Amino acid sequence: MLSKKDLDYFNHGSIENKKFWKRLGEKPDFENKSILDFGCGHGALCIDIAKSGAGLVTGIDLSKSLLKFAKENLSSNFNSLSEKIVFEEKDLLKDHFNETFDIIVTKDTFEHSLNLPEILNKFYDLLNDNGKVYIGFGPLYNSFNGDHGRTQLKLPWMHVILSEERIVNRYNKNNSDKIKRIEDLGLSKYSLKDYKRIFKESKFEIDYFITNQSDHPFGKILNIFSKINFLKEYFTYNIYCILKKSRI
Ligand SMILES: C[S@@+](CC[C@H](N)C(=O)[O-])C[C@H]1O[C@@H](n2cnc3c(N)ncnc32)[C@H](O)[C@@H]1O
Numbered sequence: 353m354l355s356k357k358d359l360d361y362f363n364h365g366s367i368e369n370k371k372f373w374k375r376l377g378e379k380p381d382f383e384n385k386s387i388l389d390f391g392c393g394h395g396a397l398c399i400d401i402a403k404s405g406a407g408l409v410t411g412i413d414l415s416k417s418l419l420k421f422a423k424e425n426l427s428s429n430f431n432s433l434s435e436k437i438v439f440e441e442k443d444l445l446k447d448h449f450n451e452t453f454d455i456i457v458t459k460d461t462f463e464h465s466l467n468l469p470e471i472l473n474k475f476y477d478l479l480n481d482n483g484k485v486y487i488g489f490g491p492l493y494n495s496f497n498g499d500h501g502r503t504q505l506k507l508p509w510m511h512v513i514l515s516e517e518r519i520v521n522r523y524n525k526n527n528s529d530k531i532k533r534i535e536d537l538g539l540s541k542y543s544l545k546d547y548k549r550i551f552k553e554s555k556f557e558i559d560y561f562i563t564n565q566s567d568h569p570f571g572k573i574l575n576i577f578s579k580i581n582f583l584k585e586y587f588t589y590n591i592y593c594i595l596k597k598s599r600i
Pocket residue numbers: 365390391392393394412413414415418442443444445458459460461464465
């Protein structure tokens with residue numbers, strides 16, 4: 353039985369997908385292509401891509417419960433797409449893939465992903481020549497809500513202002529699950545500068561890179577401050593990027 357909470361999240365994802373493609377310039381041509389969605393979650397983006405004519409969409413995730421929802425939702429509500437989508441419990445870095453892909457997509461996962469250079473190397477190996485990776489994510493760690501509320505500090509940017517030791521001690525005092533470092537809360541802590549460097553140092557060509565995409569009025573205020581050089585790191589909240597694997 354699909355829970356209302358999961359269905360609401362899935363339906364919200366379907367709305368967010370339109371923004372995702374708009375922020376990446378446009379929706380790519382998926383016709384008959386093979387696609388990997390890294391961190392597919394509830395599966396909304398996989399369904400959107402399969403509806404756009406993809407040959408086969410593989411959604412991978414680590415979460416058993418999200419994959420259970422994604423599979424049940426596919427068979428109950430999108431059965432006509434069942435032949436075109438596979439949801440698999442797979443760790444991108446640890447598990448083996450028998451296939452390669454024309455396009456890799458990843459939405460709202462890179463802000464949680466440690467080992468980003470290794471992830472990009474794996475993407476490179478999994479992509480066919482001239483394949484592309486479509487990436488969109490946020491909030492970035494140094495932005496006002498970059499801790500996703502997980503440090504349980506109430507004020508914006510407090511997770512950036514306070515020392516890690518203080519944040520960890522405070523968290524451990526108030527919670528039964530104990531952490532040793534902020535990364536244990538599922539946050540990668542990469543800065544805007546780190547992401548730019550990692551993309552640049554990867555084997556990919558950067559085809560498109562844009563930040564601070566939002567239609568929210570508050571986003572527009574943050575954009576103004578992000579134009580000031582020494583504030584850029586703290587007022588940049590998301591990244592949309594396309595990486596290309598050129599034929600060698
Ligand atoms: C915040 S969710 C985003 C889900 C979905 N893309 C969305 O936009 O709603 C990030 C997902 O990435 C998955 N993930 C993180 N690291 C992964 C890995 N190494 N291999 C596969 N999935 C991973 C997590 O399990 C999590 O469900």
